[in-house]
Amino acid sequence: MNAQAVDHADHDDHHHGPAKGWMRWLTTTNHKDIGTLYLWFSLAMFFVGGAMALVIRAELFQPGLQLVAPGFFNQMTTMHALVMIFLALMPAFVGLANWLLPMMIGAPDMALPRMNNWSFWILPFASAMLLATLFVDGGAPAGGWTMYPPLVLQTGAAFPMLIFAVHLLGISSIMGSINIIATIMNMRAPGMTYMKMPLFVWTWFITAYLLIATMPVLAGAVTMLLTDKYFATSFFSAAGGGDPVMFQHIFWFFGHPEVYILILPAFGIVSQIIPTFARKPLFGYSSMVYATASIAFLSFIVWAHHMFTVGLPVEAELFFMFATMLIAVPTGVKVFNWVSTMWQGAMTFETPMLFAIGFVIMFTIGGFSGLMLALTPVDFQYHDTYFVVAHFHYVLVPGAIFSVMAAAYYWIPKWTGNMYDEKLGRFHFWMSTIFVNILFFPQHFVGLAGMPRRIPDYAVQFADFNAISTIGAFGFGLSQLLFAYIMIKTAIGGKKATSEVWEGAEGLEWTLSSPPPYHSFSTQPIIK
Amino acid sequence: MATSTDKQHYFVPDTTIWPFLASVGLTTLLMGFINILNDGGGKFLMLAGAVVLFFTFWRWFGEVIHESEGRIYSSWEDKSFRLGMSWFIFSEVMFFAAFFGALWYARVLSVPWLGGAGEEFETHKWLWNSYQAVWPTNGPANVGGEFNVIGAWGLPLVNTLLLLASGVTVTWAHHALKHNNRKHLIWGLAATVALGFIFLFCQALEYSHAYHGNLTLGSGIYGSTFFMLTGFHGMHVTLGAIILLIVLIRSIRGHFTPKNHFAFEAAAWYWHFVDVVWLGLFIFVYIL
């Protein structure tokens, strides 16, 4: 784009196809190209993070120290979480937003296409910076993804790399979110009022708000870590009048909304998929919207449930306990609505639907363990045990990640014009579901029995459950190779998909051809 | 406001290399900084990154300005820019919120606790029994040694007046722009930029007083919150002043019309934002 383009771009830029060659991917401003980049990137990082998880599980297969040094084990737990959250899951959701939002609201593209390119292209650099920590003096960060001081301040040469990688990732997601909000507010087709937007659009709208509100707070927190280490400040040092617990407050003010950032788009996806395969409109659309908004609001006033054991005043313990339990109400509304949508529907069980139903059931298991953890006196026992690990993996793996896979199966015929292999898809679902439960369910038991998290060794009475868990982990990991295979195969070719793809699907994206034209809606449709 | 007629066609730019280059520049800059922090030489790398970043932004924004002056954008695109800028400022507000939060947490909770308030925390009981909770403080270990505090009613008051005045001059410039009075627009903007740089000069002076009185970044929690809050604010004033300077140059070159001047408004919003942050600082850092 330069001066000449300006002179004539006005009327014909929409008819350009993609640029030729690999430069297309560096320079694209197209929401579909950028969505594709995000999604493949996320898939790759999913395997990087997954490999780290397998190192952890391999070490935990038996009690005692076998495979890796304890220090490296800690690097793995830390990096696994950071990679999965910031490099796999968040980019996956942003990729889906890029692909789908313009098509769902009847827009030609995202509102700020150049910035869109930048949001993506910061990611590979930030990821390289983060992953490079594995190879520097002192190794990768090993103090946990929560980066608590004073422990994290003992990180070696990796320390500033960690801090700046977090800054870069923050910049990327803030720009992505600004773009998403601007797109939703400004690019909807005439007649598409807010309360007519598909739920995936709604949940992303609110997620983007959460991101813009909390990523800068994380940036502030890690900046204070940086100055505490290198510039003599005392934010988190009691000797200078600061307080290490203060970091935890600031971190979790970001951290709790962050877990909802990882689940709200998933709620949106499931709310798109279930009506299609139940062949009924979503039950309680407006209550879904209000429930999402309430969850987002509440997510700002529950953060200290991660800190029940640090020595908070009793009033604070009580407040954060009750506020946390309140979240179960809107969450329950959602689960109720999904189930009611299926009730008496003409259901079929294609792969996306299987993943969506799996989501509803297994996310709810995670929600219930969350509710248990929300009870302060009970959390005194559970905190920092494998029970917490089981909780958040249920909401994140058969929860958030299943939703991403459901979305991939559901929309890949639209994106590529090819049908995926239904048999293999279902097989992938069943393998994943069986193994994910073998992997994480036993962790509830060892957790309740007192096995601490983030430790490479454990007492012998936990051995059996840990061995089972590790078998589940490798089974789950291997099943995901199948997922990659199915996705790549579908991207390359396959049975042609129709525009509508699914007989019960509603929404603007299904009115476009499969694959859709390079610029989605050059002329906006009118919504009645 | 956008009417249905100008919603016919949304400008989607073609390919662009600037964002990718900006990532290269930004990463290089940070890698240089990382090397410096790890006691290696990284100055050159940092500088190289900064140059690439600056060049990229120059070209990127130059392109957008060119499109804007070429009347490529209708009110539809304009609204995207406005939304983008507003939400960006909101993210900046939240960045400052983290540091204000740290200040309040220390003053209201953790410093009194260190001094033995509340449920008699162990730190007070066993570690620093004689510590009295007062503000300002550099903590029970007297980190960084005794220091002198900067009074609110000297330079900080002057700075407050400077920024408030600059808020008035930028509004004056805006009115002039709306009434197509180019001369007043330029004078208003020039005054704003000048006030901004005078503010920065006073701030530098104040820092030098502070360091002479042994108030440093290393003066415990007081020094930490004081310098981080005022320092990040100062960086934002610098950025705001540079943006306003560019808007001034563009105004001298005849850019903007009474109806079409998003860049001016974005700069003005940003300026009001740093203004409001300063008022927060003046009250919570200097006066109270």
Ligand code: HEM
């Ligand atoms: C029903 C709603 C939920 C409740 C009541 C809840 C409650 C809790 C509580 C009390 C803890 C702290 C446990 C401890 O450390 O002792 C916790 C941890 C966690 N939760 Fe949830 N949770 C809920 C939903 C979710 C969702 C939807 C996600 C993410 C998608 C999530 C992700 C996490 C994570 C990642 C942690 C562990 C963080 C860490 O310490 O590393 N939770 N949850």
Ligand SMILES: [Cu+2]
């Ligand atoms: Cu939480």
